Amino acid sequence: MNLALLFDDDFIAPDRARLTHRRLDHLHSVLKVSEGDLIPVARVNGKLGEGRIVSLSSDCAEIVVDLDQQPPPPLPLTLVLAMPRPKMFRRVLQTCASLGVKDLWLIHSRKVEKSYWQTPWLSDEHLTENLTLGLEQARDSRMPRVQIRKRFKPFVEDELPGLLNGKQGLVAHPGTATPCPVHLQEPALLCIGPEGGFIPYEVEKLAEAGCVQVHLGPRILRVETAVPAIISRLFDACG
Numbered sequence: 001m002n003l004a005l006l007f008d009d010d011f012i013a014p015d016r017a018r019l020t021h022r023r024l025d026h027l028h029s030v031l032k033v034s035e036g037d038l039i040p041v042a043r044v045n046g047k048l049g050e051g052r053i054v055s056l057s058s059d060c061a062e063i064v065v066d067l068d069q070q071p072p073p074p075l076p077l078t079l080v081l082a083m084p085r086p087k088m089f090r091r092v093l094q095t096c097a098s099l100g101v102k103d104l105w106l107i108h109s110r111k112v113e114k115s116y117w118q119t120p121w122l123s124d125e126h127l128t129e130n131l132t133l134g135l136e137q138a139r140d141s142r143m144p145r146v147q148i149r150k151r152f153k154p155f156v157e158d159e160l161p162g163l164l165n166g167k168q169g170l171v172a173h174p175g176t177a178t179p180c181p182v183h184l185q186e187p188a189l190l191c192i193g194p195e196g197g198f199i200p201y202e203v204e205k206l207a208e209a210g211c212v213q214v215h216l217g218p219r220i221l222r223v224e225t226a227v228p229a230i231i232s233r234l235f236d237a238c239g
Helices: 021-031 086-099 114-118 124-138 152-163 200-209 223-234
Strands: 004-006 011-013 016-019 038-043 048-056 061-069 077-082 103-107 145-149 168-172 188-192 211-214
Touching (some): 004 124, 016 021, 021 061, 038 061, 077 152, 077 223, 086 124, 086 223, 145 152, 152 200, 168 200, 168 223, 188 223, 200 211
Parallel strands (some): 004 038, 077 188, 103 145, 168 188, 168 211
Antiparallel strands (some): 011 016, 016 061, 038 048
């Protein structure tokens, strides 16, 4: 936790907030702070700054905050991601938030098992929890937006063309002829498939919508590796 992300419910006055549970445990066990110490804080979707600890107990910590810094700029990227396996989904969410992805679409694909959509990690509470962990790691405050689409064809035909408006569309697909671009200076939309990749029909539909097939080389990567590898290649802000 490189900063404590504060939500509206944490504030007990305009410049005073209360920390409990996970963030309080971190203060005690990792940072080992005392009253009067300063810690980095941010208000969700707001500014960053410092919080001075004015009260500290086993139940809560109260801090007076001074928020005067802008968060890092978001990536100009829309990420369309086939729903990952639940056991890696949390890590992928945290990685996306850490890298600055603010527009994330989770979609179905032939190789996505239907049981994946039953994971409790898709609840609003757990999505916010894992996105928060990623933001705190990167010292960011802008909460990503997550959209869920459980039907591939309606999404690709009805929504994807509009999402691609004004963006360079890419679909990561091993074995294609075009290498993944680098140092993009324009907004982009990136599609990453499930373990095993998109099936040929899905790749064709994504191409029809306006996405160019690109590769990272001969190696086949897990989704949790492909996400940071491709995004950091596309945008210098992640390098």
